[in-house]
Amino acid sequence: xxxxxxxxxxxQALYHEMDRDPDMIxxxxxxxxxxxxxxxxxxxxxxxxxxxxVDTPLSESGIVGTAIGLAAYGLRPVAEIQFMGFLxxxxxxxxxxxxxxxxxxxxxxxxxxxxxxxYGGGIHAPxxxxxxxxxxxxxxxxxxxxxxSTPAEAKGLLLSAIRDPDPVxxxxxxxxxxxxxxxxxxxxxxxxxxxxxxxxxxxxxSLITWGAMLHPSLEAAGKMAEKGVRAEVIDLRTLSPMDTxxxxxxxxxxxxxxxxxxxxxxxxxxxxxxxxxxxxxxxxLEAPVLxxxxxxxxxxxxxxxxxxFPDCDQIIEAVEEVVQF
Amino acid sequence: xPKKTLQEFSVESIQILDENGKIDTTLLxxxxxxxxxxLKSFYESMVxxxxxxxxxxxxxxxxxxxxxxxxxxxxxIQVGCAAALQPSDWCFPAFRATGLSVLRGTPIKVIYQYWSxxxxxxxxxxxxxxxxxxxxVGTHIPHAVGAAWGAKYKKDPIAVLTTFxxxxxxxGDFHEGMNFAGVFKLPVVFVxxxxxxxISVPFSRQTAAKTIAQKAIAYGFEGIQVxxxxxxxxxxxxxxxxxxxxxxxxPTLIExxxxxxxxxxxxxxASRYRTEEEVAIWQKKDPVLRLKxxxxxxxxxxxxxxxxxxxxxxxxVAEAVDAFEAIEPLNPLGMFDMLFETLSPELHDxxxxxxxxxxxxxxxxxx
Ligand SMILES: Cc1ncc(C[n+]2csc(CCOP(=O)(O)OP(=O)(O)O)c2C)c(N)n1
Ligand SMILES: [Mg+2]
Numbered sequence: 093x094x095x096x097x098x099x100x101x102x103x104q105a106l107y108h109e110m111d112r113d114p115d116m117i118x119x120x121x122x123x124x125x126x127x128x129x130x131x132x133x134x135x136x137x138x139x140x141x142x143x144x145x146v147d148t149p150l151s152e153s154g155i156v157g158t159a160i161g162l163a164a165y166g167l168r169p170v171a172e173i174q175f176m177g178f179l180x181x182x183x184x185x186x187x188x189x190x191x192x193x194x195x196x197x198x199x200x201x202x203x204x205x206x207x208x209x210x211y212g213g214g215i216h217a218p219x220x221x222x223x224x225x226x227x228x229x230x231x232x233x234x235x236x237x238x239x240x241s242t243p244a245e246a247k248g249l250l251l252s253a254i255r256d257p258d259p260v261x262x263x264x265x266x267x268x269x270x271x272x273x274x275x276x277x278x279x280x281x282x283x284x285x286x287x288x289x290x291x292x293x294x295x296x297x298s299l300i301t302w303g304a305m306l307h308p309s310l311e312a313a314g315k316m317a318e319k320g321v322r323a324e325v326i327d328l329r330t331l332s333p334m335d336t337x338x339x340x341x342x343x344x345x346x347x348x349x350x351x352x353x354x355x356x357x358x359x360x361x362x363x364x365x366x367x368x369x370x371x372x373x374x375x376x377l378e379a380p381v382l383x384x385x386x387x388x389x390x391x392x393x394x395x396x397x398x399x400x401f402p403d404c405d406q407i408i409e410a411v412e413e414v415v416q417f
Numbered sequence: 418x419p420k421k422t423l424q425e426f427s428v429e430s431i432q433i434l435d436e437n438g439k440i441d442t443t444l445l446x447x448x449x450x451x452x453x454x455x456l457k458s459f460y461e462s463m464v465x466x467x468x469x470x471x472x473x474x475x476x477x478x479x480x481x482x483x484x485x486x487x488x489x490x491x492x493x494i495q496v497g498c499a500a501a502l503q504p505s506d507w508c509f510p511a512f513r514a515t516g517l518s519v520l521r522g523t524p525i526k527v528i529y530q531y532w533s534x535x536x537x538x539x540x541x542x543x544x545x546x547x548x549x550x551x552x553x554v555g556t557h558i559p560h561a562v563g564a565a566w567g568a569k570y571k572k573d574p575i576a577v578l579t580t581f582x583x584x585x586x587x588x589g590d591f592h593e594g595m596n597f598a599g600v601f602k603l604p605v606v607f608v609x610x611x612x613x614x615x616i617s618v619p620f621s622r623q624t625a626a627k628t629i630a631q632k633a634i635a636y637g638f639e640g641i642q643v644x645x646x647x648x649x650x651x652x653x654x655x656x657x658x659x660x661x662x663x664x665x666x667x668p669t670l671i672e673x674x675x676x677x678x679x680x681x682x683x684x685x686x687a688s689r690y691r692t693e694e695e696v697a698i699w700q701k702k703d704p705v706l707r708l709k710x711x712x713x714x715x716x717x718x719x720x721x722x723x724x725x726x727x728x729x730x731x732x733x734v735a736e737a738v739d740a741f742e743a744i745e746p747l748n749p750l751g752m753f754d755m756l757f758e759t760l761s762p763e764l765h766d767x768x769x770x771x772x773x774x775x776x777x778x779x780x781x782x783x784x
Contacts, residue, residue, distance in 0.1 A: 125690040126617035147618050149587035150554055178553060181588070216483055216534065218512075219552045358763065387767050389752040394483050394534025396749040399775070406774070 096276045099269040101243035102132045102208070104276065105250040106170065110140050113168055116254065119146045119155055120172030129174055130210055130269055156182035156207060160190050163205040163259075170254060173209040176263065177220030182207075183228070190259040191234030205259045208250075211239070212304050212354055213391050214267035214401055222391040222400075224303075224355040229261045230332040230364070236260040237332040238285060241268075241306040244276045248283030249329060256285060265304035272307075288335035290342070294322035297348040297411055300339060300365055302328040305352045305402060312407035321415055331361055339365060340372045347378035348414040354401050357385040379417035382410045428631045430674075431654060432644035436702050438710025440649065451649060453716055459500065459648050460712055461726060463492045463705045466516030468730045469525055472738060473515065473532060477683045481742070482533045486513045490646070490678035493704035494580070494610050496520065497651030501659055502578055507546040507568075509561035509579040513610065513677075514550055517580065521547050525737035526744070535747050536755070554615075555585030558594035558607070565598065565605035565662070576604045576662035578655070584615025586632065587623050595670065599636035604662035606655065607633075607670040611645065612677035617690035633670035645675025646704035676702070749775060 096104065110116050118133060124147040127134035137145040148155050152173055159169040173179045179186075186207070193203040213222030229237045238253050238260055240246035246264065253260040291306065292313055301309045306327050313323035324342050328334065343349050349369055351362040362383040369381050384402045391400050433444045445451065470489055476482035488495060495516030502508060502521070510517050515528055522545040531538025531550075539549035551557035561579035568575050585591055586609060598605050609629045613620040626632065633640025643650045651673055658669035676699035680687045687696075712718040753760060753768040760768065 121615070122617045124617070127689070129616070129684070147622055149623050150584035150615050150618065151587040151589065153589055154587065181553070181556070181590075218484060218534075221552075357767070387752065387771065388764055389756055392749065392752045393536050395536075395747050396752070397534070399749045399771070399778075400752070405777075 093275045093277055095273050096243045097270045097273050098240065098243045098246045098264065099130055099132055101247040101276045102250060102264060103134055103136070105247040105254075106133060106136060107139070108279065109251060109254050110136065110144065115166065116168040116170065117144045117146060117162065118170050118172065119148050119159060121148060121150055121155075121174050123147060123172050128172060130266065132172065132208070132264075152178050152181035153185055156185040156190065159205050159207070160185060160193065160203055163203045164193060164201045168204060168254060170206045170208060173207060175217075175221045176209045176211040176223040176225065179207070179209055186229070186235065186259070186261075187232050191232050194258065195234065202257055203259045204257050206250075206253050206262050207260070208262045208264060210266035210269070211263035212265045212267055213397055214304065216394040216397070219393060222397060224353070224386070226261075226263060226331055227355060227360050230361055234259070235332065236285060236330065237263065238330050239263045239265065239303040240329070241265070241303055241327050242272060243274050244281070245283065245289075245327075245329065247276050248281045249285070251280070252282050252285050255282075260285070263303065267304045268307065283329070285330045286333050286335055287329065288338040289327045289329055290324060290338065291327050292323065292325040294324035294346065296322045296346055297324070297350060297414055298339070298342040298346045299323050299325045299350050299352060299407070299411070300328065301326070301352040302331060303354070305354050308402065308404045309352050309407055311404045312411060315404070315408060316411055321411060323411060334364075334368075336368050336372070339368065343369050343373045344376045347376050348417075349377075349381045350384060350407065350410045350414060351381065352384045352402055352407055354386050356388045357383060358388050360385055379414035382414055384410050426631065426634045428628050428640065428642060430642040430644070431650045432647050433649040433653060434644075434647040434707060434711060436646075436707060438707050438714060440711065445649065445653070451652070455500070456708070456712055457716070457718075459496050459652070460705075460708045462496045462499070462516075462520055463648070463708060464726055465730050465733070466492050466495060466519060467705055468727075468734050469519060469528065469737075470515055472734050473529060474679070474683065476529060476738070477532070482529055484682050484684045485532045486682045487677075487679035488513055488515050490676050490699060490704070491610055491612060492516055493646050493648035493708075494608065494651055494673045494675060497648045498578060498580065498608055498655050500652050501655035503575070503659075504544065505546065505575045506659065507561070507564050507575065507577045509548045509557045509564070509577065510550050511554070511557065511581045511585065511610075512550045512552055513582065514580060518547065518550070521545055523547075524740075525734065526741040529737070529741040530744060533741075535744070536751060537747060555581055555588035555590045557581075558585070558590050559597065561607075562594040562598045562603055562605055565603040565668075566601060569601070569603055569665075574663055576606060576659040578606045578608060578659065580608045580610055582615060583609060583611040583613060583620050583623050583629060584618065585609070586629050595633065595636040595668075598668040599638050602665075602667040604665065605668045606658045606662055607668065608655065609670070609672045610675060611672050612675050614677050614681070614691070616681045616685060617687075629672040630670060633668075638668050638670070640670040640672065642672045642674055645673030646702050646707060648704060648708055675704075
């Protein structure tokens with residue numbers, strides 16, 4: 093065990109797997125000597141060399157497109173896209189190819205590719221550096237989407253993502269890259285994809301969230317506990333495929349659900365979760381399912397970005413609303 | 418005839434003002450002579466935009482501004498392009514364009530406002546036909562091509578200029594934009610500020626070709642390389658390319674070979690990936706010093722005149738900082754109000770709830 097930040101845990105996971113699997117290679121912009129703009133790949137080029145830690149030309153479509161070919165050829169490429177907002181240039185490769193290679197080739201070829209990218213806002217960065225558009229990828233059949241919420245989670249989920257036989261978009265909440273440190277197991281540490289985590293148990297309301305939003309959700313749960321409201325907090329971890337079983341089990345118990353995400357409201361994953369609850373747990377509900385989300389606008393630039401992201405007070409308000417309904 | 422050569426090509430590189438401040442008169446006399454007044458105004462512009470840049474770095478360091486991308490070393494390109502452009506021309510800059518923007522009419526305080534994370538910093542002045550700077554690298558290049566297409570369609574006698582870095586030439590958007598420009602013979606000038614680095618990635622990782630300029634040949638039009646620290650070369654070549662575009666003779670790619678003297682941005686540490694020796698070599702090729710040497714030699718430009726210029730520039734920049742710091746706070750409701758011409762009922766509802774929340778937050782803050 094060592095106490096690590098989320099970015100250090102990502103670095104450790106990459107190191108561990110590069111060491112274990114000679115077919116794994118990293119590609120992306122500034123991941124070599126610079127160690128990545130957030131330092132996720134710090135020290136890796138020194139250890140594994142230029143052929144395995146590859147600074148590419150500045151081309152997201154090129155990075156993801158060639159990674160698909162590398163993966164189909166039998167390698168384990170892990171691509172870094174510098175910010176989620178720059179993944180948009182690779183949408184065609186992801187949607188039209190990564191997600192379809194297996195089905196198009198009737199299983200002859202697969203695409204065991206991981207695309208890692210910093211995601212979400214709150215770091216006072218320029219335009220398009222604060223995106224949380226996970227729904228685009230969740231909406232694409234054939235892609236898996238994973239979001240860690242703590243350092244240990246990041247290591248365990250990233251190792252599983254790299255070993256997964258299918259393409260995984262791995263979204264790293266940049267706001268908490270360095271905000272929290274926790275004990276992370278050394279060596280092998282695998283957290284299976286597709287399983288949510290109940291972070292706090294409770295009887296009165298289910299808070300369903302992921303990534304950086306787990307933290308204000310836990311804070312809200314703590315404050316509600318002082319008022320006698322026991323909130324269950326679920327960290328989804330894998331957004332696609334989603335662990336609906338854990339959600340439904342929880343909502344059947346609590347009868348109330350509040351979904352918290354940083355992404356824009358309309359057609360965010362919250363909408364899908366609410367639909368699943370309606371389909372599978374309608375008769376257990378004692379209040380409408382509420383969402384606490386970002387607005388249906390671009391994330392503002394740093395001066396006013398703080399207004400965009402859901403905060404603890406908004407979560408508390410929603411919890412009070414469903415409890416008092 | 419089983420085998421024949423279909424095309425051969427060569428790429429020219431131009432330098433009018435060399436590192437020692439000496440002018441190549443044969444090159445200059447081919448085109449219009451540049452007057453004493455123009456030369457001095459180039460120098461004044463370069464001193465101004467460097468001072469603006471220095472101040473921006475200072476504002477960032479002292480916590481009054483956010484992440485900033487310095488233009489130092491690249492002033493000649495921005496002054497040369499701005500001088501070659503007409504006010505009626507359109508301009509699509511990348512993000513390393515402080516000098517170009519100011520010379521096109523953006524007030525200095527608005528530059529600082531943008532980099533402090535305030536959306537109003539992207540507003541253009543009336544009559545300034547520029548796009549806000551583009552953050553996703555290279556993606557604005559097709560927009561310039563589209564605007565040029567529009568001008569051709571409407572028979573407007575204008576040209577469009579777009580700037581971008583060497584890294585941008587690896588993006589599909591660059592190639593797609595160039596291809597459209599060639600196919601439709603559009604009045605657009607592509608200016609690559611090849612500063613040889615894309616954050617930590619060296620030029621050799623962007624292309625196996627010797628130059629960026631030669632890429633134009635594959636798209637069926639002219640490409641040329643210019644010493645990117647030579648304002649006279651850049652001005653002359655860009656002016657010719659813009660005139661050619663306005664005459665309906667199609668696009669040009671201009672590669673300005675230069676060097677980024679500072680870190681990529683204030684969030685970067687270039688010592689991780691490049692040597693001080695390399696930076697020192699390029700410091701000697703400084704575009705501002707070079708022009709100063711020339712005007713000192715050719716005209717009466719004494720130290721005292723130079724000091725007076727610096728004093729005047731510093732005064733202007735200080736005034737701009739005061740104006741910047743006096744800007745009233747940004748109303749966060751702008752995130753809704755600038756999105757569509759009319760808000761949908763759903764957005765209207767979100768805006769209303771946000772207004773209530775804002776009221777509460779403001780009350781808490783003032784407590
Ligand atoms: C599409 C895209 N990918 C990555 C980035 C992150 N990024 C910002 S600037 C930059 C390097 C740009 O290099 P270049 O085009 O040479 O311009 P320069 O910074 O040298 O002016 C990178 C990778 C981005 N802004 N947009
Ligand atoms: Mg560059």
